[in-house]
Amino acid sequence: MKKGRSPTGLRPKHVPQRMCVACRQPNAKRGLIRLVRTPDGRVEVDPTGKRRGRGAYLCHNPDCWEAALKRRGLERALRLEALHPDDAAVLRHFRDGLSSETATVIRDMNIVEPD
């Protein structure tokens, strides 16, 4: 049996779906960090999400940044031959910022007794 009837009266507005290039989780635009390819083929973090150029999105999960850097997901998404080493360093640094937040949370959860 097929339930192919679409709900009546609900015509969803065409909301552009943003998707993390690593985990492929669709997310509201705000939940993702935009990266933009500049005209000279560099990659920059675009916190405003408004810069011109081909964009790719990553969520706030440091694992996704790691995966995107390791598996060339960013190059694919941004249609780059290769990520510039400087840009890779900047993105890793950004990733570290994300993970240190997480690390703090984890550290606070595991209360280590001073020896």
Ligand SMILES: [Zn+2]
């Ligand atoms: Zn993700």
